[in-house]
Amino acid sequence: MTDRVELGVELLDRFEDVELSVAEVIDRLETITTDPRTTREILERAENEGIIERDSGVVYPAGSNYVSFEAEVVTKEGEFTCRRCGASITTGYFLNLEAGEHGPFGSSCIRKVTGRE
Structure with a gap:
């Protein structure tokens, strides 16, 4: 499960969007996992590491580590x-x-x- 969390956090760090709904983020994370606990762990870890910010159902990717x-x-x-x-x-x-x-x-x-x- 840790590998999926790491992969999910790294994927979030690569998002090029300015903002997304939580549903849009979950849609993308479902390419890694459909387990709600793992998805929650990915989101919490990404937020704790400053990769995303969340506010009222909106996710703001903070990084600029776009996929080359x-x-x-x-x-x-x-x-x-x-x-x-x-x-x-x-x-x-x-x-x-x-x-x-x-x-x-x-x-x-x-x-x-x-x-x-």
């Missing part, structure tokens, strides 16, 4: 299922983060997960 698509996104060819939308994909995009690899995602879902879209 050239350095931190790895593309692999094969038969995959997108972790976000469940679609079958032949090109998988994986986030290569310190806490581990996260994916696969389709081309539009990788942008949604990181906040580029």
Whole structure:
């Protein structure tokens, strides 16, 4: 479970959004875990570490550690299922983060997960 928490905190640190609803954050974290306790632990740890601020159902990512698509996104060819939308994909995009690899995602879902879209 610790690996999922670390991965979730690092993903939150990579969000490019100015603000998100808690529901939008949970939607993205569900690519890592659907366990409410783990999600709560991710949010609490990220807040304690200054990665996010929360106020009245709104989450404000504090960082500027955006994903470098050239350095931190790895593309692999094969038969995959997108972790976000469940679609079958032949090109998988994986986030290569310190806490581990996260994916696969389709081309539009990788942008949604990181906040580029």
